[in-house]
Amino acid sequence: MKVIAVLNQKGGSGKTTISTHLARAFQLADYNCLLVDSDPQGSARDWGAVREDNPVSVIGIDRPTIERDLKHIANKDVVIIDGAPQASDLAVSAIKAANVILIPVQPSPYDIWATSELVDLVKSRIEITDGKLKAAFIVSRAIKGTKLGNEIFQALADYGLPVLETAITQRISYPTSASLGVTVLDDKIDENAASEIHRLFKEIKEKFL
Numbered sequence: 001m002k003v004i005a006v007l008n009q010k011g012g013s014g015k016t017t018i019s020t021h022l023a024r025a026f027q028l029a030d031y032n033c034l035l036v037d038s039d040p041q042g043s044a045r046d047w048g049a050v051r052e053d054n055p056v057s058v059i060g061i062d063r064p065t066i067e068r069d070l071k072h073i074a075n076k077d078v079v080i081i082d083g084a085p086q087a088s089d090l091a092v093s094a095i096k097a098a099n100v101i102l103i104p105v106q107p108s109p110y111d112i113w114a115t116s117e118l119v120d121l122v123k124s125r126i127e128i129t130d131g132k133l134k135a136a137f138i139v140s141r142a143i144k145g146t147k148l149g150n151e152i153f154q155a156l157a158d159y160g161l162p163v164l165e166t167a168i169t170q171r172i173s174y175p176t177s178a179s180l181g182v183t184v185l186d187d188k189i190d191e192n193a194a195s196e197i198h199r200l201f202k203e204i205k206e207k208f209l
Ligand SMILES: Nc1ncnc2c1ncn2[C@@H]1O[C@H](COP(=O)(O)OP(=O)(O)OP(=O)(O)O)[C@@H](O)[C@H]1O
Pocket: 009, 010, 011, 012, 013, 014, 015, 016, 017, 018, 039, 043, 083, 084, 085, 140, 141, 142, 168, 169, 170, 171, 172, 173, 174, 175, 178
């Protein structure tokens, strides 16, 4: 079982959007996938509850017991943890449970600077696990048509974690599909968005699984 935690204490960075989409992408590729909502706000659970027939299994673990609780989960190929904003005990618990950590960050210096505490936590865990834990930034909510400046990638690289090649673009189809309890991979909602999610899925599979 591989555990992928999508974490950033900065609110609104795209954690839930990326978690729900990755969970759906894995599930569509026939992985037995579980989405764990670690946010007391319960956004991923709300998304899962919109449709009774949501094919993605979503459960909530919003106490700092994620690592322990996941030990009781068998028969899953992949677990995606949707991180909580501003709750460092939950972040520590998710970090301990994870094999892979994705840090979605909006392409702005304020958002990049705000990750430093999380990056320190992640790096010390990478050391403790002798490098078994993998982590990467993912640029989230990038404005379409604006070429992401090298300075963004450079600024992120300065934090000493890799940056995924695939960036997630700001697109209206992400919130509109969420409000229907689906994803951009469903019902041909937005093929460009679907193709970036497929690229993300492929990149994660090739680099980390
Ligand atoms: N790529 C995107 N394009 C357009 N809107 C987006 C995108 N990613 C996220 N959003 C919207 O921005 C808001 C915040 O996104 P999301 O809930 O995924 O972030 P979050 O990091 O989980 O937030 P929180 O910290 O509150 O849990 C939501 O309304 C979401 O629909």
